Amino acid sequence: MLQVNDLHTYYGNIKALRGVSFHVEKGEILSFIGANGAGKSTLMNTLSGTLKPKAGQILFEGEDITKLSPRDRVKKGIILAPEGRQIFPKFTVEENLLMGAYTVNDKELNKRNYEKVFELFPQIKDRQKQIAGTLSGGEQQMLAIGRALMSDPKILMLDEPSLGLSPILVEQIFDLINEINNQGTTILLVEQNAMAALEISDRAYALETGEITIEGTGKELLHNDLIRKSYLGG
């Protein structure tokens, strides 16, 4: 579904991605794990189109999308719920969701997705008129994911959805990611919380200073010695 070849992304002279190649299969949950500064967010932003790679190629359903704008990528079905949520703090929950649907012109589809979001996240259903900046961290994360779902994506990219959440909420968020995947959306997940991510992942990659060092199924990586040492605390 998504094929990435030898991706290089720079910030000025700093190399943040040094030749990353991988693929995402339709229907799977794929995750990237890695420490602070490994380049996970850089990868997500390059895939969403807000960062331009210096070299490399991104193919989506066989088509080269490397040069497409973020907007065209969203229209094709790739969307990112970014690190730190980046919801619109002064908007209500409802207005935030409407912004997620900016590329969708089909009113019926919008209505269906809107209801679907509240089925997934009943906690924010009663809060449609609440200003998003006043939501709790967990609710904001749900809103950020819900907003992304409003674009009716084929691939949902999630950058550290568990960041700053209590253990119970982390578990809840991962259950919901699983649920979204079961409903047919392919998931590309980035996490520092390697344990939780690997448990729900079909496959995973470890990213280290801009390079992929290990790859395998979620199970394999959970039992990989190197991974256990570096990311799972022994």
Added chain:
Amino acid sequence: MLLQILVNGISLGSIYALTAIGYSLIYSILQLINMSNAAVFLTSAVIFYALYTSLTGSSVLLTFILTLMAAGAIGYVIEVIAIRPIREKGDSNTYALISSIGVKTILEQICQGTFGSEIKQFPTLLDGKYIDLFGARTSAIQIIIILTTLFILGFMSWFTQNNRVGRGLRALSQNLNACHLMGMPVNTLIGVSFAVGSMLAAVSGVAYCMYLKSISISVGSAIGNKAFAATVLGGIGELKGAVVGGYILAIAESFVSGYYSMAASNFISFGILILVLIIRPTGIFGKKEQKKV
């Protein structure tokens, strides 16, 4: 006397408020002080004058509509030509500011070249008609200006709350990156914000010249500077701040010129501007700038 001063202040405040919204809207999105706004104020008045005297003299309304369309187009084109290339290269806002000063100079030069530097008579509405408002002698054009402004403010409120594009503009001012990520047409929307700001400046420019019944080349910078002072007073980046700032400033000026002297009233705006910058740089409605990560 008191009421008279108030009415004068409110009609002048309407003119400041409309132009001030343009400064504030663009600042809220790009953190850019768009200096070309004042020149659009002038250019629109000149366009109105040129159209009225050469083509459409029979209809003020038609002239007004054509002027608004021209102003919108000018605003959009300014963004595309002078601001967008700088934005997309990721260069500092200082360059965009300088670029907007360049646009201001060019527009003023064009106006001067085509219009000349003398004062000319400007068409107005219901000339010589006055209404007695609880003892305040109010000219018909003042009433028209106040009512038109109220209508536009109402429309802007609806537009930014309930219209998809208007809501998009508010989203841009909260998180530009998130707008890109949601697949919003960010460039088009920024262009629209310039078009909207320019159309408001056009209403303001035409209204002001109708009020004066004359037009001269210096009219843009005079009002532009005061509208900018009003924007800062209200809290730059806050649309309601621009409106409130505009009215406060104009009413204050009106009082000073009524009880003291016209000349002194010109110091008021800039006196208030400097005071605000010292005491409360964020203005009435502005909140402390939060560093965006």
